[in-house]
Amino acid sequence: MSHLYVYSPSGAVRDRPGFKRAVKRLQALGHEVEIDPDALVSAQRFAGDDATRLAAIGRAAASRAEVLLTTRGGYGLTRLLPSLPYAAIQSSIERGSAWVGLSDFTALQLAVLAQTGGSTWAGPALLEDWAAPGPPDEIMQACFEDLCAGVGEGSGWRLPAADLRAHPELAQAEGWSVEAAALWGGNLSVLCSLVGTPYLPAIDGGILFLEDVGEHPYRIERMLSQLLHAGLLQRQRAIVLGAFNRYQLTPHDRGYKLASVLQWLRSQVSVPVLTGLPFGHVPTKVLLPLGRPVQLLVQGRDCLLFWG
Known part of the structure; x- marks a missing residue:
């Protein structure tokens, strides 16, 4: 071991x-x-x-x-x-x-x-x-x-059906893929705090994964807006969302929830926004090689990341 x-x-x-x-x-x-x-x-x-x-x-x-x-x-x-x-x-x-x-x-x-x-x-x-x-x-x-053990070569998960309805181009018979794109991202709040500093990598054509905990949906939208206005989201080839959990909605929200944020985000960018990545402040999480080139493959509702 x-x-x-x-x-x-x-x-x-x-x-x-x-x-x-x-x-x-x-x-x-x-x-x-x-x-x-x-x-x-x-x-x-x-x-x-x-x-x-x-x-x-x-x-x-x-x-x-x-x-x-x-x-x-x-x-x-x-x-x-x-x-x-x-x-x-x-x-x-x-x-x-x-x-x-x-x-x-x-x-x-x-x-x-x-x-x-x-x-x-x-x-x-x-x-x-x-x-x-x-x-x-x-x-x-x-x-x-x-x-x-040095044997991990990739990971996968099941996409929600709503992802394919939002992005019908992913449902083509031969599948959809992104080749040799840098995988990067992590906690949304922390990443946003680095915008405009020398500590945020300048990655174009990457696959950006994000998660957060204890952040109300409107705060998540506000942080995504910052990344959008900074031009960061549009430069990626795919955006992959993990878990956003441990927050409390209030009567004031009147139906505004995390799904509302997702719908808004997809209206702002032309790249696929995929969900369900098993990563974040949840028990079930995969390990992801931040900074390495990966292949992202969608076949039906199966989403696969390869880096081996």
């Missing part, structure tokens, strides 16, 4: 029993789990002050572990971007280390891609995905084990 390095680059770990449970679960799968010495440090809402968290990222880069796994997201990486050890991170990627995470980790992933071209993995975090009292999601675990 693999050598995993667990570190905390963003929010402080509050659930210590969950932390211990997650580590034991990974060890029971046969992994060697190395824990950063400051993984449980707390300073305000952060996992240590900025210098502490930068040092933890540096130790992760130097660890030579096969997988570098964040404890959790939250907030904290955006303020570190000017000081990240980019050369050390890129060297670890070139040695074969997989940097894995989601949510606030999107900031590091996009900054590394913009600054060095290095590819990281959108995937599980320790507390989000391994700490639950019950068993972890089988698909998430299988994808993670494939990454550890």
Whole structure:
């Protein structure tokens, strides 16, 4: 099995029993789990002050572990971007280390891609995905084990029928595909915070995937509007949406919901907007190679991503 390095680059770990449970679960799968010495440090809402968290990222880069796994997201990486050890991170990627995470980790992933071209993995975090009292999601675990074994070559999911009705060109008999397009994206809120900075990669003709948590549909539309007005959405070959969950509608919405946002988005762009990607703050999630060229294939309602 693999050598995993667990570190905390963003929010402080509050659930210590969950932390211990997650580590034991990974060890029971046969992994060697190395824990950063400051993984449980707390300073305000952060996992240590900025210098502490930068040092933890540096130790992760130097660890030579096969997988570098964040404890959790939250907030904290955006303020570190000017000081990240980019050369050390890129060297670890070139040695074969997989940097894995989601949510606030999107900031590091996009900054590394913009600054060095290095590819990281959108995937599980320790507390989000391994700490639950019950068993972890089988698909998430299988994808993670494939990454550890170096055998993951792609992923797929079932498109909602509404996607094909909205994009009839996808339903052609021979299928529809995008070849050799850079896969990029992540958490919508974090990505929007990087617009206009040197930490957002300038990708044309890519496949942009997005997810978010706890954001009301009108806020999701507002952030998508920012990307639209910045000219970013129109430059992609496809937009793929994962989970947008854990929000609360109110009587004031009067029927305005996430489907309303989707309908609006499709009226604004000419590229396919696909939904149902199993990724985000949900138990069932695949792992995605952020920054790598992929093939996107639609056959009937089957949507497939290949990078092997």
